[in-house]
Every structure is written in C-alpha cells, then in structure tokens.
Amino acid sequence: xxxxxxxxxxxxxxxxxxxxxxxxxxxxxxxxxxxxxxxxxxxxxxxxxxxxxxxxxxxxxxxxxxxxxxxxxxxxxxxxxxxxxxxxxxxxxxxxxxxxxxxxxxxxxxxxxxxxxxxxxxxxxxxxxxxxxx
Amino acid sequence: xxxxxxxxxxxxxxxxxxxxxxxxxxxxxxxxxxxxxxxxxxxxxxxxxxxxxxxxxxxxxxxxxxxxxxxxxxxxxxxxxxxxxxxxxxxxxxxxxxxxxxxxxxxxxxxxxxxxxxxxxxxxxxxxxxxxxxxxxxxxxxxxxxxxxxxxxxxxxxxxxxxxxxxxxxxxxxxxxxxxxxxxxxxxxxxxxxxxxxxxxxxxxxxxxxxxxxxxxxxxxxxxxxxxxxxxxxxxxxxxxxxxxxxxxxxxxxxxxxxxxxxxxxxxxxxxxxxxxxxxxxxxxxxxxxxxxxxxxxxxxxxxxxxxxxxxxxxxxxxxxxxxxxxxxxxxxxxxxxxxxxxxxxxxxxxxxxxxxxxxxxxxxxxxxxxxxxxxxxxxxxxxxxxxxxxxxxxxxxxxxxxxxxxxxxxxxxxxxxxxxxxxxxxxx
Numbered sequence: 001x002x003x004x005x006x007x008x009x010x011x012x013x014x015x016x017x018x019x020x021x022x023x024x025x026x027x028x029x030x031x032x033x034x035x036x037x038x039x040x041x042x043x044x045x046x047x048x049x050x051x052x053x054x055x056x057x058x059x060x061x062x063x064x065x066x067x068x069x070x071x072x073x074x075x076x077x078x079x080x081x082x083x084x085x086x087x088x089x090x091x092x093x094x095x096x097x098x099x100x101x102x103x104x105x106x107x108x109x110x111x112x113x114x115x116x117x118x119x120x121x122x123x124x125x126x127x128x129x130x131x132x133x134x
Numbered sequence: 135x136x137x138x139x140x141x142x143x144x145x146x147x148x149x150x151x152x153x154x155x156x157x158x159x160x161x162x163x164x165x166x167x168x169x170x171x172x173x174x175x176x177x178x179x180x181x182x183x184x185x186x187x188x189x190x191x192x193x194x195x196x197x198x199x200x201x202x203x204x205x206x207x208x209x210x211x212x213x214x215x216x217x218x219x220x221x222x223x224x225x226x227x228x229x230x231x232x233x234x235x236x237x238x239x240x241x242x243x244x245x246x247x248x249x250x251x252x253x254x255x256x257x258x259x260x261x262x263x264x265x266x267x268x269x270x271x272x273x274x275x276x277x278x279x280x281x282x283x284x285x286x287x288x289x290x291x292x293x294x295x296x297x298x299x300x301x302x303x304x305x306x307x308x309x310x311x312x313x314x315x316x317x318x319x320x321x322x323x324x325x326x327x328x329x330x331x332x333x334x335x336x337x338x339x340x341x342x343x344x345x346x347x348x349x350x351x352x353x354x355x356x357x358x359x360x361x362x363x364x365x366x367x368x369x370x371x372x373x374x375x376x377x378x379x380x381x382x383x384x385x386x387x388x389x390x391x392x393x394x395x396x397x398x399x400x401x402x403x404x405x406x407x408x409x410x411x412x413x414x415x416x417x418x419x420x421x422x423x424x425x426x427x428x429x430x431x432x433x434x435x436x437x438x439x440x441x442x443x444x445x446x447x448x449x450x451x452x453x454x455x456x457x458x459x460x461x462x463x464x465x466x467x468x469x470x471x472x473x474x475x476x477x478x479x480x481x482x483x484x485x486x487x488x489x490x491x492x493x494x495x496x497x498x499x500x501x502x503x504x505x506x507x508x509x510x511x512x513x514x515x516x517x518x519x520x521x522x523x524x525x526x527x528x529x530x531x532x533x534x535x536x537x538x539x540x541x542x543x544x545x546x547x548x549x550x551x552x553x554x555x556x557x558x559x560x561x562x563x
Contacts, residue, residue, distance in 0.1 A: 039222035039223055039224060040222070041220050041221055041222055042220065042221070042222070042223055042226060042243060042245050043218050043219070043220045043245060043246055044218060044219050044220075044226050044230075044243045044244050044245050044246070045217065045218055045244045045245070045246060045249045045280070045283075045284040046214065046215055046216060046217050046218060046219065046284070047230075047235055047244060047281065047284035047285045047288060047356070047360040047361075048214035048215065048235070048281070048360050048361075048363075049214075049267070049275040049276060049277035049281055049360060049361035049362065049363070050214070050275055050276050050277060050278075050281070051212040051214060051273075051275050051363065052212075052273045052274070052275065052276075053209050053210060053211045053212065054149070054150060054151075054152050054209070054210040054211075054212060054273075055152050055207075055208075055209055056152045056153075056154075056206050056207050056208050056209070056210060057151070057152035057153050057207075058200075058204070058205045058206065058207050059153060059155065059156070059157075059200055059204045059205070061200065062196060062197050062198060062199055062200060063196055063197050064197065065197060066193065066196065066197060071196070077499065077503055078166070078499070079165075079166035079167070079495075079498070079499070080164065080165035080166040080167065080168060080173070081165065083165070083168070083169075083170055083173050084135075084161065084165045084168075084173045084176065084177070086170065087170060087173045087174045087176070087177045088135075088177055088189075088192070090174070090177075091174075091177050091178070091189055095189070096193075105503075107503065107506070107507060108503050108504065108507060109499065109500045109503045109504065110499070110503075111271060112503075127196045129135055129192060129196075130135065131135040131136075132135070132136050132137070132140070132144075134137055134139065134140070134163065134164050134165065134166050134314065
C-alpha cells in the first residue's frame, strides 16, 4: 500500500497531501446494498471518539552534501538496532569516509525521551539517522 | 530507518504527529537475531519498500532539498465521520463491522434510543468529557459520556453497568496496546456493586457465566477500539500473535465474602462499601495446578506452587495471584494471615541467577537501559557475577493477590500482570 492510500486510512490524506487548515474527508467503507428491503431503517450513533487536530511540522532543511559533515546514528535500543547501525557506520567508512559518524545509544528504554542527546546532536551534529530494529 | 514490518506504523505515526512526508527508509525484517554479516547484506541491498539501494535512500533523505509539501505548516482536523448513521439493521451491522468499530462479533446496534437508555445509567451529562485514551505512543483521542455509551450499548451491557464502563474509560487505559508483545488486560471489581449487577465470583468466576462479567470486559475492548483508536493491525496494533484474552479481557469480581483477607480495593485505600474497578496490564494468565508444590499429600504448598509458577514470568510486569478461596484459606492456615506476609515470602523466595536475568528479552529491552542510567535495582543487578542469585521481581509491590472462585477445588491461577490504577465507580453513578 503506498503512502497516499495509507494516509487515506487516517481520514486526513487529501489535506495532508495537498492543503492545510481545512476539514479532511472521512474515508469509511460503504455499507452494502440492503439485503432485506422489508427492514425498517434505524439511526445509530457513531461510536468513535474525537481525534486531536494535527499540527503540521515543516521538516528540517536538508544539507547540500555530506562532505565534512557529522552524522549521528542513534540506536533506540530495540534488539539488533546496534548491529544494524554499526553496519551503516561501516558503509560510510567504506563509501563516504569524508563523513564523520558518531554512534549513540539513546538513554533509557526506547519509549523514553532523551533530551540530553537531542541537545548534543543539535550542537555537534549536522544530521541524524535513527534506527528501530526488531 | 525502520524494518519493513513496521511500514504502516512508521508512516501513519509520523503523519499523526504532523510529518506525513517524513523521510523513512526500510530494511528487511527482522534485524533481531541477525549477524553483522547478514545485516551488512541488508545495508548494501535495496530498500524492500521502494526497491532502491537502501544507503542511496539514506543519503538522499539527508541531502535532497525539501519539496513544498514537506515545508507545509498549519492545522489539520481529522474526521471520523458523521455523528449518526441511518440504514437497515443488517446494513448497519455490516457497516460497523467493516469499518472496524466492532470486535468482529455481532453487536447491539447503538441506536439513539438504546444510547439514551444507557445514558440513564449515570447522572453525568452526555457531553461531559470523560478522558483521553491512546493505544500506545500515539496522540490520544478524547471522548464524551455519550461516545462511551455507544460502545457500552454495542457490548451488550445494561445501563446499570454503565458507571463501571465510565470508570474504565476515565482511566485512559486502552485494553488494546500497540506493542508486538500481544498484551493482555485485566480488571478487578470490588464493592457492593458486584451483587447489584449479579456479577459472578463463584463457580466459573473467570468464565462466560454472567452478563455483567461478559459485557464489561467486552466493553473495555470496544472502548479501546472506538475511543482510543486502538486495535488497527499494522497501525495501532502490532501484536504478532494477538491475544485471545483481548475479546473480553480478564474480568475478576472478587469473592470478598469468602476471602480470609481484606479485599483488593481496601488494600488500595478505599472503604469496603465503596465500588471500585482496578486495572492491570501484562502478558496473560496461566493455570497454577500443575506447578511444583501441588502435591497429592495432605499439605499442598501453595506458596511454593506460586513461586514455581512465576519462574517463567518477566519481572517487568508483576504477578497477579488469582486464588480460589480454598487456596487463600489454606494459605492463611499456614501462617499467611495477611497478604503482605505471603508477598514478602514470595518476593524473597522467587529468585533467579543474574545469568538467567540478563538473558531475558525484557531485561535487555527495558531494564538494561535503566541500569545504564543508574536506576536500582537494575544497576546493581547488572554489576553482579552471573552466578549471583537475585529476586525474580524488582520489588515486593510487583505482587498482587485477589480471591475469587467457587471453591470446587483448591486451584490458583496467576497473571503476569502489573497493577495500573484503581478508579472509583461511585463517582460515575
């Protein structure tokens, strides 16, 4: 399933893909044609809760290249993420040795924030790649 | 960089947080258990979603200038459809099922009449906001009394059950959680409301033998789907195997009258006459009659039996002992005249070696990171030699005990379940 179709499941894709600040369409599946025309019609309540509005966040400007740049590799702590990222590190050493790679394991369990690391990356890094294994 | 199995999760969660065009590249799945050489093949190979070389995607993701879409700001509201639907009963059943509003069993249609009747089960205004719920690390959804009532009707609950359902909803705890671990959930109901609703805490207490027990648990799952947006496979639900207990959860009305100990809610600071629901989360429930200590002699050792039962549990979650009154009474006769004494014995005598502890999945995922931060007892445990013996659970509070059942035999069960919260039902009457 492509990204456009996936986002349509959220009931917000038309807006997220093409515009802002308007009500997105709901994309529920249609009910089938009545199997029993003798049945009377009922009105039933929509049981869904109320989703929060979404504040679109502009993505960070991209770099004009990676030469002489510092890229952080952040391991979130899932099994295998560290081994995977060390292979990414090795790939950069083989193919783009002019890039400085810094490996860090995010502090705490994967669900916890690590503001100290984010601060360090903002101060010393130019880019970050996060990896989630399993 | 995410493994392919979590494509939907990664894209949708980024979108819900305001970045629908987040640059995500994918590796084959899984990476867990793969050698460095195997993962080098992943890194040197293609992104299995786009088909393009993975590391080219990585470099492009960092260097290709942003598109106009990627620079967008502003607020987007998300619709969940109209407030009501009108059609024949058959079509509405199909519609609710096909749109993920149900647990794939037939429902009681939440007609306006039935929802109005359900609303008579509480004094609270239909438009009052009850709380917020998320099925994991997602932005939480909010909901009103009326929205809770719709799912309550769908579950088959009667209006007099509604205060319990509102109390559960007010906790914000969803019984469907996004983890790949296929979590299970449990509730304990205490107080006079058990009898008022004719809840079963006798023979077959955990089985399908009373309307209140059956529908309260089912309602929790429907709330989690409809109010917390949980239970969407690939998006808000990732449990690899799933969990059969999610159909109606583990509903326990405590047999307070037959228990030799104070009821669970009193331990949590409530008065005996108060009505309270207490919620638990974890991995599931196992039978206890096969554990060591369940010998055929005249003196079954339930304390040893429970300790043995816990040997495969993760200490990350707690141990909820579900004791038939015959078990509880026997334990009291053995000297455990309080739950606290039994818990102290279990904490001390349920042990493991450090080697076994470090080899456990949850230790690495959740407790090793805490050990690195100096949090106890994990920091100390990770410094000990492999043959050192340590408690199986990090603290005595990991244990909880509830008594229920019909006294046809002295069998316990136990849940690898952690206590979450106790909520007043009376506040929602």
